[in-house]
Amino acid sequence: MTALFDRHREMLDDAVKAVQSRAFWTPFPEVPSGKIYGESAKSDGEAAYVALLGQPFALPGHPESRRAGAEVSPFGGALGITYPAADVPALIAAAEAAAPALAEAGPEARVGVCLEILTRLNRISFVLGNATMHTTGQAFAMAFQAGGPHAQDRGLEAVAVAWAEMTRFARDAIWEKPQGKAAPLVLEKHWTLVPRGLALTIGCNTFPTWNSYPGIFASLATGNPVIVKPHPGAILPLALTVRVAREVLAEAGLPADAVLLAVDEPGAEVTKALASDPTIRLIDYTGSATFGGWLREHARQAQLFTEETGVNSITLAATDDFAGMCANLAFSLALYSGQMCTAPQNIYIPKGGINTDEGHKSFDAVAVALAGAIDDLLADPARAAGVSGALANPATAARLEAVRGQGRVVRDSTGEGLLRSPLLLAVEGDKPGPQDGECFGPVAFLIAVADTDAGITAAAEIARRKGAITAALYDTDEPRIARAIRAFAGAGVNLSINLTGNIFVNQSAAFSDFHVTGGNPAGNASLTDTAFVASRFTRVMWRRPLRQAT
Amino acid sequence: MTALFDRHREMLDDAVKAVQSRAFWTPFPEVPSGKIYGESAKSDGEAAYVALLGQPFALPGHPESRRAGAEVSPFGGALGITYPAADVPALIAAAEAAAPALAEAGPEARVGVCLEILTRLNRISFVLGNATMHTTGQAFAMAFQAGGPHAQDRGLEAVAVAWAEMTRFARDAIWEKPQGKAAPLVLEKHWTLVPRGLALTIGCNTFPTWNSYPGIFASLATGNPVIVKPHPGAILPLALTVRVAREVLAEAGLPADAVLLAVDEPGAEVTKALASDPTIRLIDYTGSATFGGWLREHARQAQLFTEETGVNSITLAATDDFAGMCANLAFSLALYSGQMCTAPQNIYIPKGGINTDEGHKSFDAVAVALAGAIDDLLADPARAAGVSGALANPATAARLEAVRGQGRVVRDSTGEGLLRSPLLLAVEGDKPGPQDGECFGPVAFLIAVADTDAGITAAAEIARRKGAITAALYDTDEPRIARAIRAFAGAGVNLSINLTGNIFVNQSAAFSDFHVTGGNPAGNASLTDTAFVASRFTRVMWRRPLRQAT
Structure with a gap:
C-alpha cells in the first residue's frame, strides 16, 4: 500500500521543507515548454482537448443516472461535453461506501495516492490548460499555469501540510510514570487518525483547479472521501482531475468512489442539497459571500x-x-480582465498627488499615466489577448456597463462581448460610491484621499469590513511603510510593497505565500496553514498496560 | 520583554518534546508533599485559604461596579467571598483596550508571561487545592492534584502546542524565483501573527481550573485577551488564577486587563450576554450539551x-x-462520586457471564463482586471521604434519587446530603432505559447484553450518539480486542484496555493523552491538539523587493 508513498517520498520531504522555510520551490515547472513537458506536449494537449469536445466524458464506474453539462467557451462555442450525473443520495451513498477503506488505508497510502495523482495531473498540464482556458476565459499561458502547475503546487502544499500534521505527534508511545519506590506504571499507547466524514469541494468559475485542489487534497490525504462539485460553467478541468484521481485510487487498491464528481447545470444546481446533507462534514467553498452566508446558515453540520x-x-x-x-x-x-480574487480594485491616491523619480505627479497625472500604461500594455492585440483573456461570465460585462456612470471615466473599457479592457473611474474618497463594495471584473477606482495615511486607513477599513486578499503600497517613507504594515496586518490583508518588474500583487506563490489570511471577510481559510488541515481528522487512542515480550 | 521567556525556555522546550513524544513528563509534581512544596506548604496553603473567607477578594485595577459571589462549600458553609463584578460592556471595553499591546508583544513575550503565571500558580498549589476542594466537593488530595499541578500541566501543554504552532513556519523568508537567463526575482517576506480577537473561557463547577486552563493559556499565548467566566459555584480557583495572571502581566509591562474575571451569581448569569458579544471571537466552554447548543446557535461570531x-x-x-x-x-x-467527565457510567456485561482467572462468573456474580469491591474501598470512612469527596451540586443528589427506581438495585447509594456512595443498577440492554442518556453523578448501570460484541457495539453506538470521552474494555481475546479498538476509534472514544492497579480509565495525563477527541458529541475540541490552537491567530504577510545592504 505504500509503494506510491515511497516513490514520491523525496518530493514530499522537499515540500514539507519548503512550506517550513517559505522559500521558493516547486516540482511542477510553470513554463509551458516542450523541453520540459515533451516536444509534442503542446499539440498533443490541444488535440486531446479537442477530442473531448462534443463527447460523453468517460468516468468508468462513477454513479450515473443521466448525463449533464452545458459549458460554453468564453472564446466562443459550446464544449458539448456531457458528464455522468447522479442524484445527491446516490453520490452520498457511494462516498460513504468508500469511506471505511479510505480511512483504513492510513496516512502513507493516502498521501502516496495524492502525490501520484498530482504527478499525473502535471503530465496532462497542457490538456488542463486548454480545459481551463475554455471554461474560465483565461488566456492560454495563464490557464496553463494557474490550471496546471500552480494548481498542482497548491494541491501538493495541502498534502505536505496534512502529512506534517498527521505525523506531528508520535503515533505510539510507552508511557512510564514513576511511583516512588514502587514499580512504575507503564502503559503502551497508540493513536488512530480518524477522518472527519465526507468532504465537499465547491469549485468556482474562474479558477476551477487552483481554488479547489487545496480542499480536495487536504481532505483526501486525511482520509475523507471528496465529492467535487464544479461550477456548472467550469466542469472539465475538475472532471479531468477526478478521472485521474479515480484511476490512481483504483490502481492503489482503494475505492475509486473516494473521489466523486457532482455535475449540474446552471439553474438546477445540486449544491444546496449536497452541502446540507448531514453526512457532509467538511466543505471547501470558493465563491460569493452571499452563498457563503447561505452555507454558514444551512450547512452547520460541516x-x-x-x-x-x-x-x-x-x-x-x-x-x-x-x-x-x-x-x-x-x-x-489587465491580467485576466481583473477576474482574479487577488486583483486590485481600489486605488487610493492623495488629492495633492505623489512624489516620484519623475518629479511631483498630480492626482490627474497619475491617473493619466496609469491609463497610458494600460494602453501601452494592450496596444498589440495578440499581447492584449494573451494578458486579458476573456470574461468568464456575461454578468461581468453587464456589471462593467452598470458602473461606468458612477465616476469620472479616466480610461474607458474597450472591446465587446466577453473581451473587455480595464475601465478606470475616478471617484471622491470622502463620499459613498461604487468603491465601497466589490465590483468583480476589469474595473478599478482611482480614489482621491486627503493624504497617504488616509488612503491606508480607508484601504484597511474596507478590508476589515468587506474583506480583502491583497493590498499594495508604493511608498518611500519607511516610518509610513511601517504604519501601513501594522494597519494591513490588523485588517488581515497581505501587503505587497513597491512591486515593479515581473512580480505582481495578484500573484500568490504556493509553499511561500499564505493565500487569504482568514482574518477578514474575504475568507475564513488560509492556503495552506495548519488550521486548514488540522480539523479534517481526529486522533483516537487505545492504551493498555505494556505487555512484556514473551 | 523576553526575560520571562528566557527564564522558562528549558521548560518550554521539554514540554514541546513531551507533547511530540507523548511520553510521561511533568514539571509540576502531583504529590502534595512538604519535601517538594516546602515544609509548611500544607498549613500555609490552608491558612491562606481560610484568610480569604468572608472577605472581599482583591483584584487591583480590575473593572468593578459592584461585588458579587455566593459560593458554598459542598463540605458545608458559605465561603463569603465577594469578587469585583462589572457589567459586560465594561469588561469588553477593558479587554479591547488591552488587545493592541498584547498583540504587539509578540509570541516570546506572551509565552514567557504564560510560563511565569503557571510557575507561580504551581507555588500556590495548596491554596488552589483548598479553593478547589471547597468549590467542587473534591477530596483534598484530588483537589490539590486536579486543581493544582494537573491543571498547570494542561495549561503548559496548551502553551507548548501554541508555541510550536506559532513557530511552525518561518517568520521571515527570502524568496528567490529563477527567471531563466535573467536575474532572479527576489522578495523579502515577513509574517505577523495576528490574534483572532477577544476570548471567553466558560468554567465548570467540577474542574474549574483543569478544564479552563487550556483555553485560557492557548488564547493568551496567541495574543487574545481572555475574559474568564467561572461557574458561579466555583469562582475562587479561577479568581486566584486571574490574580496571578494580572500580576505577571503587569510586571512584564503588559496590560493586566488582558485577563479579566466575569463573576456572576446563580440565576443572574452574564454568560449569554458575554458569549454573544460580537467582539468575542473565541469561546472555550465546558458544560452541558444544552448550553453548548445555545452557544452554537447564538454565538456564531466566535x-x-x-x-x-x-x-x-x-x-x-x-x-x-x-x-x-x-x-x-x-x-x-467512586472517585469524586462519579462526577468526572471521564467517569464510567454504562457497564456492559454479557448475560451469560464472563471468564476470569477465578473461573466463570455469571452476570450476577460480576455485579455482586463489583458492589463488594466498592464496599471494600469505602469501608473505612476516612478513606471513603478521601476518595469520594462530595457532590458539587444538590441537583446531583436529586438525580440519584430519581433514577433509583429505574433498574434493579445491585448496590444502593449510602450517605446523605452531598455525601453519597455509588448506586449500581442492573438493567436490560435490549430495552430503553436510564442508560440511554447521561446520568451525571455516582450512578452506574450494569447492562446485560447478548455477548461481548453486542456490548462493544452498544458502547460505541451510544458514544457516537450521545458522546463519550472514555471507554474501557476487559478482555483476553486479542482478535476481539482488535475489533473493539476499531469500533471505539470509529466512535471517537479513547479506549483503555485491562487496567488494573493504580491507573484508571478516568485519568487523562497531560502531554500524553489527548483529552476528548472532538470526534463525537462529547466535545469538538481535543486537549491539546493543533486544531485547539491553530485558529486562535492568523498570519499576515508583507513582502517587498529585497533591499540590498547599503
Missing part, C-alpha cells in the same frame, strides 16, 4: 473553509520608479 | 471549543485478574 468576496486595494504615496510602478499596476489590472 | 455531556462505558468480556479488575472499577466509580 466545518466550512471559505474564500469569498473582497475589495483589494492599492495605496500610492511615493515611488522612485514611476514608470515601473505604472507598468506593474497596468499588468495587475 | 470559534467555539467545547467539552460537553457524554456517556462513558465499560465492556466486560474476560479477565485474568478478576479481583484487580473489580477493585480498579470500584475506584473509577
